[in-house]
Amino acid sequence: MKQAIALFRKDLSSEIRTRYAINSLLMFIIVTISVILYAIGQEKISDYLTGGLLWVIVFFTAMSGLSRTFVSEEERGTVMALQLSATPETVLSGKFMFNLVLMFSMNIIILVLYSLLFEAFVLKNLSLFLAAYLLGNIGIASASTVIAAIISKAGSKGTLYPVLAFPILLPLMLTLIETTKMSMDGTPFDESLVELAVLGSYNVVMIAASYLLFDIIWKD
């Protein structure tokens, strides 16, 4: 665990030095939102549509940013050093922590911008939405991390990343869109426990599978 935190801090400090991921992701978010706003123009769009579009932005932002953790190791040629100095579990934990922090920081930005710019996006049950958002971010980060590891070993083919990640994330995404609709309707917390349980169990299953399979992916 201590080693994992060290790895996480290494990634974080190298990120803070170059600010590559943060800057490009911020620009990506702004570009995506402005394209959507431009496409909408003066049209009046329905409330549910804004709830779905939010997750489109979250998904593609995650897809453009989360693969970097592993791909950058391959690009810099530091994989061998990492393989020698740390166990696979440690590497996965460190990378997962980094992706989690990246995911949360960019999703806070997305959420703030989104609720400022889209008038139709009104959440009647905020606590339900935030619970779903928290669980959903963990889920996206966990599935993306293990897919990113596969991509980095498959010759870092960037276009392949969303292709591989989407079917895995689909049950999570559908549940998240459904929960967003519910919180826009103002459904009480008790009635949506099933959806939250789905999100929670997805996270547990995905994290467990990542830890089981990462060993095989990581060792050449």
Add this chain to the structure above:
Amino acid sequence: MKSNILKVSLFLLISFVIVAGMAFPIVEKPAHWYEFPLIPGLEENAKIVFFHVPTSWVSVIAFFMSTVFSIMYLRKKRIEDDYKAYTAAQLGMIFTILATVTGAIWAKFAWGAFWSWDPRQTSIFALMLIYGAYFALRSAIEDDEKRAKLSSVYSIISFITVPFFVFIMPRIMRGLHPGSADDSHSGPVVNFKMDQNMLLIFYLSLFGFTVLYYWMWSVGHKSLTLKEKVQKSYN
């Protein structure tokens, strides 16, 4: 000779199922062995059960087999297991497309639209995406062993999302598909609405398609193994 008899009998069986499934009339009160009962809410549309259900059944079996052989590859590291998984996925893709297309055509007549994001439609669509991603991943990697390893891992990760589609999606989304939880009149079609003759033809069709799949799969993975062997001996 023995395998020829098997092939001919499989051909005859599937021909019989196709002819029977299409030609046997659906009547209110079946009196003869070649008449099917009327299922309220489905009527003539019910005949698709002989073709659509077996193809989707086979596509799920193929997906399952692909995962099982992927696990076996990761355990034993035999490249043949990877070929078996790959062949199963290839056949699974074909049967998934067949199931989706027959289902969509049926839905046009039964529900009025080719596609309406019913939970079953969503899950077969997800299955198609998984197969597509699996092939995309395989074509991206040159090295044989690496390809086998990574695609096996991907196949296992994608398999663990299946319970979410099978058990959880129908709870969350409203279902139109016969056999959905809130379906009142056409109900669980297989259990009690079909009579003996219809059930017999249905099970024969299921059996025929499964054997057909198995035969195609065993020919497929053997030919793939031989092809790779020949290629290796040339290099």
